[in-house]
């Protein structure tokens with residue numbers, strides 16, 4: 001079941017079962033606020049994996065952290081062609097040129 005959280009600049013302050021309920025709570029929070037932080041109050045769908053940590057689906061810090069780690073791993077796995085690769089390619093190209101004896 002999808003849940004919706006009301007977030008302010010410090011994090012999740014309320015979790016509701018429906019977006020309508022969350023929006024209503026957000027409106028209450030904005031009305032109760034002095035106005036300075038009202039713009040920071042927003043409603044987000046909760047991340048299904050990290051809803052217990054009160055993370056929003058569209059900005060889950062847990063998921064964002066995991067994605068970053070995967071990106072680093074992918075970069076490490078593909079360092080591009082090595083000098084050995086170029087040497088090998090060079091030998092193949094040489095062997096394909098007619099009239100060159102090896």
Ligand SMILES: [Zn+2]
Pocket residue numbers: 047048049050055060061062063
């Ligand atoms: Zn998450």
